[in-house]
Amino acid sequence: MSTLDAFVRFRIGRMIESFDPEDLEDTEVGAILAEATRRYAVAHSDPATAAQRATVAAELAEATASLERLGETLATAKGAAALVLERQVTATGARVDDLTASLEALNKAMTATIPLTGWTSSEYGDEGSWWDTAPITERREFVGLFIDRMTVSRAAAKGGRPTRANPWGAIDPRVEFDWAKAWSN
Numbered sequence: 001m002s003t004l005d006a007f008v009r010f011r012i013g014r015m016i017e018s019f020d021p022e023d024l025e026d027t028e029v030g031a032i033l034a035e036a037t038r039r040y041a042v043a044h045s046d047p048a049t050a051a052q053r054a055t056v057a058a059e060l061a062e063a064t065a066s067l068e069r070l071g072e073t074l075a076t077a078k079g080a081a082a083l084v085l086e087r088q089v090t091a092t093g094a095r096v097d098d099l100t101a102s103l104e105a106l107n108k109a110m111t112a113t114i115p116l117t118g119w120t121s122s123e124y125g126d127e128g129s130w131w132d133t134a135p136i137t138e139r140r141e142f143v144g145l146f147i148d149r150m151t152v153s154r155a156a157a158k159g160g161r162p163t164r165a166n167p168w169g170a171i172d173p174r175v176e177f178d179w180a181k182a183w184s185n
Helices: 002-018 027-044 047-076 080-110 136-146
Strands: 147-152 175-179
Touching: 002 027, 002 136, 002 147, 002 175, 027 136, 047 080, 136 147
Parallel strands: none
Antiparallel strands: 147 175
């Protein structure tokens, strides 16, 4: 069981370390990391900030619709009515700008960053890290960010010790990962 635990940590670490944001062809790992980040944000978001963001988003949608209606009305207005509408358009435009800035700030506050320090592993995954001291529930939560399903098949025979040349030789052929994917509607 400890070998499987170390192997899972090693594979997640290797996947994280293999990501190159400059490589536009690397969409698979990018999609896995994006989904892991989304899952982490959902699990660790502040409910008060989320509620405030929803309120600001609704106000922004209402103010934007109002600005569009005022713009359409201004196009046909003349004289004093046009001056009044211009002031309303200016005020509503300023409100839209303020709400947009507030929404961006709230989005930034809600954007979670997965704390990857201590998660990535060396070639053999043998250095000390958070993983070594974390309770099993926290490890499972972390694995669940990156892996939807893990299948471990039975060994062909009993025994089978890892070697220095191939520490995962006994377990690698038996473990299959379904990496995290966003659910499609």
